[in-house]
Amino acid sequence: MAPTRGPRVKKGLLERLDSGEVVIGDGSFLLTLEKRGYVKAGLWTPEAVVEHPNAVRQLHMEFLRAGSDVMQTFTFSASEDNMESQYFEHAVEAVWAVEVLKESGKPVAATMCIGPEGDMHGVTPGECAVKLVKAGASVVGVNCRFGPWTSLKTMSLMKEALQAAGLKAHLMVQPLGFHMPDCGKGGFLDLPEYPFALEPRVATRWDIQKYAREAYNLGVRYIGGCCGFEPYHIRAIAEELAPERGFLPPASEKHCSWGSGLNTHTKPWIRARARREYWENLRPASGRPLCPSLSKPDV
Incomplete structure (x- = not known):
């Protein structure tokens, strides 16, 4: 295995991606904290941030130690107006969000919660990617609801459309940590096992190493996970891509x-x-x- 290395020089997200670096995301928070007894299933609100901040902090530390480069704030479904629709599953809404965020002057990364069939109005993954990039997103991709292999298929469709349109953007993928080949358009929410009997579908660390390699070979450089991704899954990504990154995370010791x-x-x-x-x-x-x-x- 590659040697463990100390902290790297701090660089911005686009600076890393522009140089070809692999950026590893984090994993599951809501489902993971629910399993640990800190979050109530249903609306899936992040009440643990207020009620049990040490539990949230510990999970962040576990992902960081496992190899995550980016730690996303635990704010999913944290506002009252977000309770009815918790994802970007409509391209038009994602475009609006990108346009507003672009006003900040900071790089915008936009991922949609869609599979190969596209958004809820039939907009294809390729069309979604093109719309997001034209709106100003520097990084585009997918997250949640679908497993690694389905998400990579969606990413391939996005990549093809961007190339055909002559547009350049970095690719980002954060799928479920579950095997979901039988999902409908709504993803794992439509399955009878959701949310309390998904454990038989959990991906092994070896599945995730394969996913990380295939994502990298596809050209994706921001690679992480969503619901079901435990710290050991993130470690699997970091270990698989250690030759490209040049080091291993502390968790690999x-x-x-x-x-x-x-x-x-x-x-x-x-x-x-x-x-x-x-x-x-x-x-x-x-x-x-x-x-x-x-x-x-x-x-």
Whole structure:
């Protein structure tokens, strides 16, 4: 594994992306803090910021230690007028937001909560990306509701459209940390397992390493996660892209590459798993008899 390195010279987001650097985002807050008993499911408001700030601070620290470069403020669904619609799933609204934010004079990164089918009015992912860039966004992409592979498909459509339009922008992706191949247009909200029985769908760290590599190969340089992304998932991104970044995060000090630490295990059959080939080709089981492989969305 690449050596762990100290803090880097502070640079702005666009400065990093313009130079080709990989920027690693953070992960899940609402669903993660709900699991830990700090947030009430339903409206998914971030009341923990006021009621349990130490829990929020600790989660930020865990993502930072795992390799996150950017820590997003925990303000999702924090205003009364945002309770009915918690995402940018309409291109026109996202464009309005970009236009307003552009007035600040700061770089604007805009991600939409859409899959390959596009927004709720049928605007394709490519059209969404073009509209956002023309409105002034320097970074565009997708976040939430869909899993890594579906989100990368959406990113590919965005990239193709931007190239066809002769527009340049950096790409950003922050998908769910769950396998969601059976989602409808509304994503994981339509699945019967949402939100309290999603654990069988959780991506392994090895799934996320593959996702990080495919995102990088696609040309995405801002790579993170949304609901379901735990700190160890972020660490997996940082470890997969350590050759490109030139260093590992502090959280990797106790974690050996591709399970190589299992060489010290007392059981010989577990020592035999201390290799990349084993984990890359593993097909994890759910452990549930007659488990359905896919669900039928409720909507």
